[in-house]
Amino acid sequence: MKKILPMTHGLRGTIEIPGDKSISHRSIILSSLGSTPVEVTNFLAGADCLSTVACMKALGTKIERTAEKILITGHGLHGLREPENILDAGNSGTTLRLLMGLIAPQKFLTTFTGDDSLRKRPMARVIKPLSKMGAAIFGRNDNKNLPITILPTEKNLHGIFYEMPVASAQVKSAILLAGLFADSPTTVIEPAPSRDHTEKMLAAFGARLEKIGNAIKIFPAEKFTAPEKISVPGDISSAAYWLVLATILDGSDVTIKNVGINETRTGILDVLKDMGAKIELLNEKISGGEKSADIKVVAAKLRGVEFGGEIIPRLIDEIPALAVAAAFAEGTTIIRDVGELRVKETDRLAAIVEEFNKISPETFTATDNSLIIRGGRKKFFAECNTRADHRMAMSLSIFGAAANGVSVDDESCVKISYPNFFDVF
Ligand code: S3P
Numbered sequence: 001m002k003k004i005l006p007m008t009h010g011l012r013g014t015i016e017i018p019g020d021k022s023i024s025h026r027s028i029i030l031s032s033l034g035s036t037p038v039e040v041t042n043f044l045a046g047a048d049c050l051s052t053v054a055c056m057k058a059l060g061t062k063i064e065r066t067a068e069k070i071l072i073t074g075h076g077l078h079g080l081r082e083p084e085n086i087l088d089a090g091n092s093g094t095t096l097r098l099l100m101g102l103i104a105p106q107k108f109l110t111t112f113t114g115d116d117s118l119r120k121r122p123m124a125r126v127i128k129p130l131s132k133m134g135a136a137i138f139g140r141n142d143n144k145n146l147p148i149t150i151l152p153t154e155k156n157l158h159g160i161f162y163e164m165p166v167a168s169a170q171v172k173s174a175i176l177l178a179g180l181f182a183d184s185p186t187t188v189i190e191p192a193p194s195r196d197h198t199e200k201m202l203a204a205f206g207a208r209l210e211k212i213g214n215a216i217k218i219f220p221a222e223k224f225t226a227p228e229k230i231s232v233p234g235d236i237s238s239a240a241y242w243l244v245l246a247t248i249l250d251g252s253d254v255t256i257k258n259v260g261i262n263e264t265r266t267g268i269l270d271v272l273k274d275m276g277a278k279i280e281l282l283n284e285k286i287s288g289g290e291k292s293a294d295i296k297v298v299a300a301k302l303r304g305v306e307f308g309g310e311i312i313p314r315l316i317d318e319i320p321a322l323a324v325a326a327a328f329a330e331g332t333t334i335i336r337d338v339g340e341l342r343v344k345e346t347d348r349l350a351a352i353v354e355e356f357n358k359i360s361p362e363t364f365t366a367t368d369n370s371l372i373i374r375g376g377r378k379k380f381f382a383e384c385n386t387r388a389d390h391r392m393a394m395s396l397s398i399f400g401a402a403a404n405g406v407s408v409d410d411e412s413c414v415k416i417s418y419p420n421f422f423d424v425f
Pocket residue numbers: 021022023093094167168169170171173195316317340
């Protein structure tokens with residue numbers, strides 16, 4: 001249990017945030033396919049990325065970790081070996097879905113499992129395209145939930161042309177990774193652009209990709225050369241809590257250092273600015289195709305806004321934090337097309353409505369696919385349940401700090417993406 005007191009002053013100074021979770025996962029997976037050592041700095045040592053580390057070690061990759069960096073040495077494109085045990089992806093959808101794509105073309109058998117949350121999440125969305133490529137994958141029940149077994153492939157997978165029904169970077173990445181090993185090119189079409197870290201990093205390793213509109217075509221790998229270094233920018237999804245808290249707390253003036261600002265991730269900046277936030281990007285730079293900047297934010301009065309459609313995949317993980325901002329805005333905020341939130345670490349639409357309303361009653365309502373927030377209502381101290389979801393724990397914490405305090409039942413789940421969140425707080 002963690003009790004957060006109301007904050008009596010704004011946030012001031014500078015904040016360092018941990019490395020980007022999505023890029024950290026990909027740095028381990030792609031480096032495992034190289035044959036020379038890769039030094040990854042600012043790697044996020046959160047529980048999700050450590051699940052990827054454990055799985056890749058079990059598949060034969062050499063991974064050495066110190067406090068500052070992580071060194072990964074693979075055995076080449078065809079150097080993965082059969083794991084001796086079931087691979088456990090823990091709470092991490094990214095670990096599981098990306099590794100399903102990596103394992104589908106392999107000539108050995110692999111079984112995956114995960115924690116209570118991951119075992120309930122939909123995996124048919126990955127199994128379907130990989131099966132079309134020729135993989136043999138079996139899941140539990142009609143929903144094809146974990147545990148999932150991938151049989152050894154006898155022949156190479158074949159390239160496919162696949163239109164994804166949902167915009168999901170995890171599904172897209174699984175197909176692209178499998179496509180590296182197929183006998184012909186693979187094209188995947190997204191309904192809206194999702195985060196493109198896999199494409200950017202694959203290109204940095206020398207893989208051949210072509211992008212036309214929302215279609216991405218990957219060619220079977222001929223050369224795959226690991227860079228000597230990967231420098232992971234800070235995670236904008238972790239910066240989101242401070243962006244929102246600094247905006248809603250009077251007197252705030254903070255700079256968040258070295259935040260990844262890849263355009264497929266910056267929807268939160270666009271929406272907060274539309275709401276009236278004062279946000280400025282400083283010291284922009286680029287490394288390995290990924291842009292980063294320091295973000296300066298000062299307190300501002302917010303107004304309700306309406307958004308949906310193409311912007312949603314660009315801010316999908318930030319909706320709980322944005323919902324907090326909307327509760328402090330004047331007027332109503334309507335967020336459309338967010339049904340995907342129902343299949344995250346928990347049903348985040350239900351969690352927001354049930355838990356956030358304890359702090360600000362009659363503020364949050366949801367339909368199947370949208371979230372409505374009536375800003376400016378009275379706020380109270382409340383005892384809230386995180387549902388073991390890291391993003392709920394952090395969003396509830398900033399909500400309580402800006403309102404009349406909150407107690408959260410389980411603070412340990414922040415270890416998934418932001419292990420030192422409460423120390424920074
Ligand atoms: C991620 C993709 C998104 C996101 C998740 C990380 C990734 O999931 O919500 O936190 O690293 O590819 P979906 O692919 O399910 O949208």
